[in-house]
Amino acid sequence: MSYVRPLALAVTGLALTATLAACGTSSDDVGTTGMNDGSSSSSSVTGQAADVAFAQLMIPHHTQAIEMADLALKYGTSAEVKTLATQIKAAQDPEIAQMTQWLDGWNAPLQMPGSDDSGVDHSDMDMGGMSASGMMSEEDMNALGQARGADFDRMWLQMMIAHHQGAIAMAEQVLATTTDEQVKALAQDVVAAQTTEIDTMQQLLAG
Numbered sequence: 001m002s003y004v005r006p007l008a009l010a011v012t013g014l015a016l017t018a019t020l021a022a023c024g025t026s027s028d029d030v031g032t033t034g035m036n037d038g039s040s041s042s043s044s045v046t047g048q049a050a051d052v053a054f055a056q057l058m059i060p061h062h063t064q065a066i067e068m069a070d071l072a073l074k075y076g077t078s079a080e081v082k083t084l085a086t087q088i089k090a091a092q093d094p095e096i097a098q099m100t101q102w103l104d105g106w107n108a109p110l111q112m113p114g115s116d117d118s119g120v121d122h123s124d125m126d127m128g129g130m131s132a133s134g135m136m137s138e139e140d141m142n143a144l145g146q147a148r149g150a151d152f153d154r155m156w157l158q159m160m161i162a163h164h165q166g167a168i169a170m171a172e173q174v175l176a177t178t179t180d181e182q183v184k185a186l187a188q189d190v191v192a193a194q195t196t197e198i199d200t201m202q203q204l205l206a207g
Contacts, residue, residue: 051183054174055099056112057132058167058190062092062099064135065163068156071145078153080204084160084197091193095186102182134166157201164194164201 065088072085103110136144136159147155171187178184 048178048180050174050177051180052103052106052108053112054170054178054183054187055102056108056110058170059096059099059110061132061135061163061167061170062096064141065092065160065167066096067141068136068144068160068163072152072156075145075148075152076156077149078204080200081153081156084200087197088160091189095190098182098186132166133169134163136163154205157205161198161201161205164198168194168198 069085069088072081076082076085100110140159144152144155144159168191171190174183175187175191178187
């Protein structure tokens with residue numbers, strides 16, 4: 001299937017670069033994200049605030065990607081788009097479950113303090129130097145839900161590329177600081193899988 005060169009899409013909240021300021025954060029600083037200072041767990045050896053922030057921000061980020069994938073499975077016209085949507089759901093659902101287990105083991109709240117209940121619009125959220133990048137606004141999601149046909153496929157690819165770029169930026173931030181092997185493995189998987197998916201989506205748009 002071929003696509004015309006992508007039209008300009010007004011996507012808000014796509015700051016794809018963020019600096020992790022809390023490089024030396026220790027377990028004594030984790031209280032800023034709601035984690036009990038005295039907690040201990042085999043899966044949270046370091047207890048770094050950056051690890052907690054990564055999970056708290058990546059869970060709603062993944063949740064939104066799954067919402068976008070569900071829209072593609074409902075409204076997408078391209079077999080390639082539907083295949084990507086299925087692949088994204090299969091990868092990110094288990095990662096959400098894993099990160100939820102981490103937060104429970106770390107005695108940290110599922111949501112970052114100050115976040116809303118929906119977990120959707122976190123484009124301006126920043127905690128401990130970690131920021132949520134690539135999140136779609138409510139307006140973006142509404143526009144995607146109203147698009148149909150080839151316009152939907154094109155918009156979905158453009159938005160998912162930006163969304164993936166944000167996830168990669170977040171994963172690279174935590175990789176620069178984490179000493180937790182589970183966090184490291186998941187972040188590496190995010191970078192590898194989503195980089196490959198971005199390449200595929202860019203080829204579809206340019207096809």
